[in-house]
Amino acid sequence: MTSTFAQLGLPDPLVRSLAKHEIVVPFPVQEATIPDVLAGRDVCGKAPTGSGKTLAFGLPLLTKVDKATRQRPRALILAPTRELAEQIKQELAPLARAVNRYVVAIYGGVGYGPQKGALRKGVDVLVATPGRLEDLIEQRSVDLGDVDTVVVDEADRMADMGFLPAVRRILDQTSPKRQTLLFSATLDGDVAVLIRDYQQNPARHEAGTIESETIDARHHFWLVQHHDRIQHTADLVDEMGKTIVFTRTRHGADRLARQLDKAGIAAVAMHGGRSQNQRTRALKAFSTGRAQALIATDVAARGIHVDDVESVIHFDPAGDHKDYLHRSGRTARAGASGTVVSLVTGEQRRSVQRMQTDLRLNAPIKEPRMEDLRNAGHRIGEPSSQLETRRSSHKRPATRTRTKARTSNGHSTSGAQSLYVANLPWEATTDELETLFGRYGKVHETTIIAHPRTGRSKGFGFVEMTASDARTAVRELHGSVMGGRDLTVRLARPKGGNT
Numbered sequence: 446m447t448s449t450f451a452q453l454g455l456p457d458p459l460v461r462s463l464a465k466h467e468i469v470v471p472f473p474v475q476e477a478t479i480p481d482v483l484a485g486r487d488v489c490g491k492a493p494t495g496s497g498k499t500l501a502f503g504l505p506l507l508t509k510v511d512k513a514t515r516q517r518p519r520a521l522i523l524a525p526t527r528e529l530a531e532q533i534k535q536e537l538a539p540l541a542r543a544v545n546r547y548v549v550a551i552y553g554g555v556g557y558g559p560q561k562g563a564l565r566k567g568v569d570v571l572v573a574t575p576g577r578l579e580d581l582i583e584q585r586s587v588d589l590g591d592v593d594t595v596v597v598d599e600a601d602r603m604a605d606m607g608f609l610p611a612v613r614r615i616l617d618q619t620s621p622k623r624q625t626l627l628f629s630a631t632l633d634g635d636v637a638v639l640i641r642d643y644q645q646n647p648a649r650h651e652a653g654t655i656e657s658e659t660i661d662a663r664h665h666f667w668l669v670q671h672h673d674r675i676q677h678t679a680d681l682v683d684e685m686g687k688t689i690v691f692t693r694t695r696h697g698a699d700r701l702a703r704q705l706d707k708a709g710i711a712a713v714a715m716h717g718g719r720s721q722n723q724r725t726r727a728l729k730a731f732s733t734g735r736a737q738a739l740i741a742t743d744v745a746a747r748g749i750h751v752d753d754v755e756s757v758i759h760f761d762p763a764g765d766h767k768d769y770l771h772r773s774g775r776t777a778r779a780g781a782s783g784t785v786v787s788l789v790t791g792e793q794r795r796s797v798q799r800m801q802t803d804l805r806l807n808a809p810i811k812e813p814r815m816e817d818l819r820n821a822g823h824r825i826g827e828p829s830s831q832l833e834t835r836r837s838s839h840k841r842p843a844t845r846t847r848t849k850a851r852t853s854n855g856h857s858t859s860g861a862q863s864l865y866v867a868n869l870p871w872e873a874t875t876d877e878l879e880t881l882f883g884r885y886g887k888v889h890e891t892t893i894i895a896h897p898r899t900g901r902s903k904g905f906g907f908v909e910m911t912a913s914d915a916r917t918a919v920r921e922l923h924g925s926v927m928g929g930r931d932l933t934v935r936l937a938r939p940k941g942g943n944t
């Protein structure tokens with residue numbers, strides 16, 4: 446049985462502040478982690494992108510953290526990139542205010558003045574990238590001697606980026622009685638050594654396998670000519686809406702952004718070679734919808750959370766299956782569905798097939814067909830999928846492809862709309878969903894997401910109906926009660942592009 450945040454032991458002000466942001470049901474990683482952290486244990490958590498790790502460590506940390514004195518923070522969260530540090534701060538700051546605590550993020554690429562000023566006032570929870578933190582320690586602007594809780598977020602990426610020696614030097618300066626929390630997509634290799642050396646008898650939590658990172662994303666592999674990739678990308682963004690496009694190099698990212706602009710797609714680039722200001726502006730343009738496409742390199746996009754990313758394009762194929770998952774995890778976050786397209790040239794075919802094997806992704810590499818995108822596609826782990834999917838009994842073609850009515854300008858006027866349904870009672874079945882939503886029109890398909898290992902429902906799922914029926918269903922069913930729980934119902938993937 447799942448619990449509420451209050452039952453997990455969090456104080457009222459935090460629970461109320463969460464509710465204001467419509468966060469009421471803990472995600473599995475939060476349910477697993479929060480009680481252990483509150484009890485003072487070291488925790489190492491392996492959980493996929495988008496599973497809610499920030500709150501998993503942030504909530505218990507804010508519950509326990511003491512007030513800091515000048516330049517001596519009490520809790521430290523280490524993150525590999527500036528964007529990630531900033532996002533953690535943004536997510537925790539309103540919650541911190543509710544319990545009268547102060548969170549500040551420090552990272553490179555911006556001036557020292559404001560960061561030093563904040564530290565002088567006293568920062569209870571410091572979010573930092575390792576490089577800038579070491580700079581500020583050296584300049585005696587901060588002392589870690591009172592830090593008794595440390596979080597190492599995205600530890601595997603920290604290792605990939607060569608930050609582990611710095612992380613060790615930093616951990617060595619914190620209180621020896623410290624509680625250490627570590628989160629990572631993988632817990633092997635260098636991360637395992639860090640756990641061995643810096644954690645004591647940690648509680649290990651594994652929320653979902655890495656495969657489920659892209660749980661409801663549909664994956665496509667398009668065989669293309671090298672010189673056609675820009676046009677394909679432009680067409681895809683046009684069709685799908687808000688899209689993150691990955692390139693291998695910084696230079697490639699800049700060039701593609703320019704080329705897409707020329708092709709009439711508002712695009713911005715984000716990579717490590719750009720100033721902090723440029724990156725912040727790019728991210729903002731993309732979040733607000735002013736830019737339809739964000740062109741990014743692997744490192745730059747790590748851990749970034751932007752809502753409602755419709756699709757991810759691998760303009761250059763991912764280096765390996767881990768990168769593929771991290772990139773693809775930018776869409777289909779937190780239960781939303783998304784489309785992932787890899788552009789593959791003839792000579793890349795072999796290595797992409799090898800990567801597919803590592804991914805357990807059984808998808809053909811085939812000629813581009815825009816019509817396949819909306820409803821067809823391959824899921825990771827199929828056919829031994831962790832999805833319980835049931836088609837309704839009325840006759841439909843056996844494939845997942847559905848035809849859409851189209852106007853002359855190519856925008857869809859009807860067609861299936863995916864609804865995201867959350868806060869389901871654990872015992873809810875796809876049949877019950879079908880009956881419930883069937884009151885508002887024909888239900889094409891219902892899906893309830895189950896935990897891959899235990900088979901237990903994760904409490905959310907998807908219903909597909911025509912767009913207009915779906916809108917009625919949202920109006921009628923959002924906030925209605927099923928098995929004593931208030932349902933969340935929203936459009937999972939708006940159709941017809943976006944602003």
Ligand code: ADP
Pocket residue numbers: 467468469470471472475492493494495496497498499500748750778779
């Ligand atoms: P991760 O760090 O694991 O990649 P995040 O912590 O960034 O994931 O969370 C992904 C998104 O899910 C964020 O937008 C966050 O606000 C949202 N989220 C986290 N926990 C919950 C919850 N219990 N209910 C609803 N949304 C949540």
Ligand code: MG
Pocket residue numbers: 498499598748
């Ligand atoms: Mg995170």
